[in-house]
Amino acid sequence: MNDTRAPEELRWPAPQAPGAVRGRVSIPGSKSMMSRVLVLTAASHGASSVAAPLLARDSALMVAGLQAMGIRVVTTDDALWMVHPRAPQGPAAVDCGLAGTVMRFLPPLAAVAHGPITFDGDPYARKRPMAPLLRALTALGVSVDAASESLPFTIQGTGRISGGEITIDASSSSQFLSGLLLSAPRYDRGIVLRHQGPPVPSRPHVRMTVDMLRAAGAAVDDSRPNVWEVEPGQLGGRAWHVEPDLSNAAPFLAAALVTGGEVTVPDWPATTSQPGDLLRDLFTQLGGRAVLSHDGLTITGSGSVRGIDADLSEAGELTPVVAAVCALADSPSTLRGIGHLRGHETDRLAALTAELNRLGGDVTETDDGLRIRPRPLHGSVVDTYDDHRMAQAAAVLGLAVPDVVLSDVACTSKTLPQFPQLWTELVGARP
Numbered sequence: 001m002n003d004t005r006a007p008e009e010l011r012w013p014a015p016q017a018p019g020a021v022r023g024r025v026s027i028p029g030s031k032s033m034m035s036r037v038l039v040l041t042a043a044s045h046g047a048s049s050v051a052a053p054l055l056a057r058d059s060a061l062m063v064a065g066l067q068a069m070g071i072r073v074v075t076t077d078d079a080l081w082m083v084h085p086r087a088p089q090g091p092a093a094v095d096c097g098l099a100g101t102v103m104r105f106l107p108p109l110a111a112v113a114h115g116p117i118t119f120d121g122d123p124y125a126r127k128r129p130m131a132p133l134l135r136a137l138t139a140l141g142v143s144v145d146a147a148s149e150s151l152p153f154t155i156q157g158t159g160r161i162s163g164g165e166i167t168i169d170a171s172s173s174s175q176f177l178s179g180l181l182l183s184a185p186r187y188d189r190g191i192v193l194r195h196q197g198p199p200v201p202s203r204p205h206v207r208m209t210v211d212m213l214r215a216a217g218a219a220v221d222d223s224r225p226n227v228w229e230v231e232p233g234q235l236g237g238r239a240w241h242v243e244p245d246l247s248n249a250a251p252f253l254a255a256a257l258v259t260g261g262e263v264t265v266p267d268w269p270a271t272t273s274q275p276g277d278l279l280r281d282l283f284t285q286l287g288g289r290a291v292l293s294h295d296g297l298t299i300t301g302s303g304s305v306r307g308i309d310a311d312l313s314e315a316g317e318l319t320p321v322v323a324a325v326c327a328l329a330d331s332p333s334t335l336r337g338i339g340h341l342r343g344h345e346t347d348r349l350a351a352l353t354a355e356l357n358r359l360g361g362d363v364t365e366t367d368d369g370l371r372i373r374p375r376p377l378h379g380s381v382v383d384t385y386d387d388h389r390m391a392q393a394a395a396v397l398g399l400a401v402p403d404v405v406l407s408d409v410a411c412t413s414k415t416l417p418q419f420p421q422l423w424t425e426l427v428g429a430r431p
C-alpha cells in the first residue's frame with residue numbers, strides 16, 4: 001500500500017492484557033464469501049443485493065476491478081450493496097493490491113470480456129503464484145500477454161471462450177480452481193476442471209465456491225475426486241447475505257485462550273464452508289473450551305495453552321494466529337501441510353520464523369510447516385510484512401509479552417480495517 005508516513009509513525013504498540021480478556025466482538029463480513037458474491041453477481045443476468053458487505057481493501061479492489069470492466073456496483077449504503085451486471089468490457093486496468101482473490105478470480109471473468117484488461121498489484125503481489133491460472137486460460141484459448149507468469153499481465157478477450165476440459169496443478173493455491181469455476185457458467189461449454197499434482201490446500205474454500213455457485217443457480221458436479229464440472233448457463237440475480245469472517249475472529253478468540261479469559265463472537269453460523277469454523281476444534285486442542293450456541297461461539301481459556309501437532313492444510317490462513325498461540329504454549333507444536341503459505345501475502349513460514357525468533361522464540365521452518373518450541377519471549381518491533389494476519393499474530397503475542405510493537409497495523413485494512421479499534425476495545429489498555 002502507498003502509505004507515505006515514516007516507518008516510526010506507522011508503528012503500533014500492541015496492548016498487553018491487563019488480565020483475563022473477556023468480552024464480545026462482532027466480526028464484519030467474510031472476505032472469501034464477499035469476493036465470490038461479487039464475481040457471481042457480476043456474472044449473473046439480473047441485479048443482486050449484498051447484505052452485510054465487507055468494507056475493506058480487498059473488497060474495494062474487487063469492486064473497483066468489476067467497475068473498471070463496466071459492471072455497476074452501488075456501494076452507497078454500507079449495509080446493502082447492489083450489483084447490476086453487464087457483459088464485462090475492456091479496455092480496463094485492474095489493481096489487485098495484494099488480494100489473492102482479485103488476482104485469481106477476475107482474470108477468468110476478463111476472459112469473456114471484449115477488449116484488453118490489464119492486471120497489476122502491489123510490489124509483493126508480483127511474487128505471488130499465478131502460472132497455473134495463466135496457463136489454464138491460455139490452454140482454453142484466451143490470449144494472455146505476460147512477460148513472466150505472474151503479475152502484471154493483460155487478458156485480450158474477444159467476448160467469449162469455449163471452455164471445456166482442462167487440467168491444472170492447484171497445489172500452490174486453491175484459488176486457481178475457485179477462479180476458473182466461478183466464471184465457468186459464462187463459458188460456452190462450461191468447464192471440466194481437473195487437478196493433478198500434490199494435494200490442493202484450503203479445500204473448504206473450494207467447497208465454498210461450489211456451494212455458492214449452486215446457490216446462484218449453477219449446475220456443478222464435484223462427485224469425482226479432484227474433478228469439478230460446471231455446466232454453462234445463466235445465473236439469476238438474488239439476495240446474498242455475507243457471513244462474519246470466521247478467520248478474522250481468530251485473534252479475538254485467541255485472546256481468551258492465551259489470557260485465560262472468555263470471548264464470544266456472535267452470529268457464528270451453525271453450518272458454514274468457511275475454514276475459520278475449524279477454530280472450534282483447533283482451540284479445543286490448544287486447551288480451550290469451545291461452545292457454539294444461539295449466542296455465537298464462545299472460547300474460554302483455562303489459563304494455560306497446550307502445544308499441538310496439527311495439519312493446517314485445510315485452513316492455512318489460520319496459521320499466523322495459531323502459531324502465535326503455540327509460541328505461548330507450555331509444550332512444543334508442529335504445524336504441517338502449509339508449504340503453500342510461502343505464496344501468501346508474504347512468505348508466511350519465513351516471516352513467522354523470523355519474527356517469533358526475534359522475540360526470543362525457538363521456531364524452525366520445515367518443508368511444509370513450522371516447529372515451535374515455546375521459550376520466554378521479550379519485546380521487540382515485529383515486522384508485519386504488509387500482511388494482515390502477521391499483524392493479528394503479533395497483536396496476540398503482545399497480550400502476553402511486554403513491549404511488542406507492530407511495524408505497521410494499517411495492513412489489517414486488507415480484510416478488517418476496524419482491527420486496531422476492535423482489539424483495543426476488547427483487550428483494554430495497558431494498566
Ligand SMILES: O=C(O)C1=C[C@@H](OP(=O)(O)O)[C@@H](O)[C@H](O)C1
Pocket residue numbers: 031032033035100101172173174175178201202205316317340
Ligand atoms: O478462496 C479464498 O477465498 C481463499 C483461499 C485460500 O487461498 P490458498 O488456497 O491460496 O491458501 C485462503 O488462504 C485465502 O485466504 C482465501
Ligand SMILES: C=C(OP(=O)(O)O)C(=O)O
Pocket residue numbers: 098099100101317344345389
Ligand atoms: C491468503 C490470504 O489472502 P489472499 O486472499 O490474498 O490469498 C489470507 O487472507 O490469509
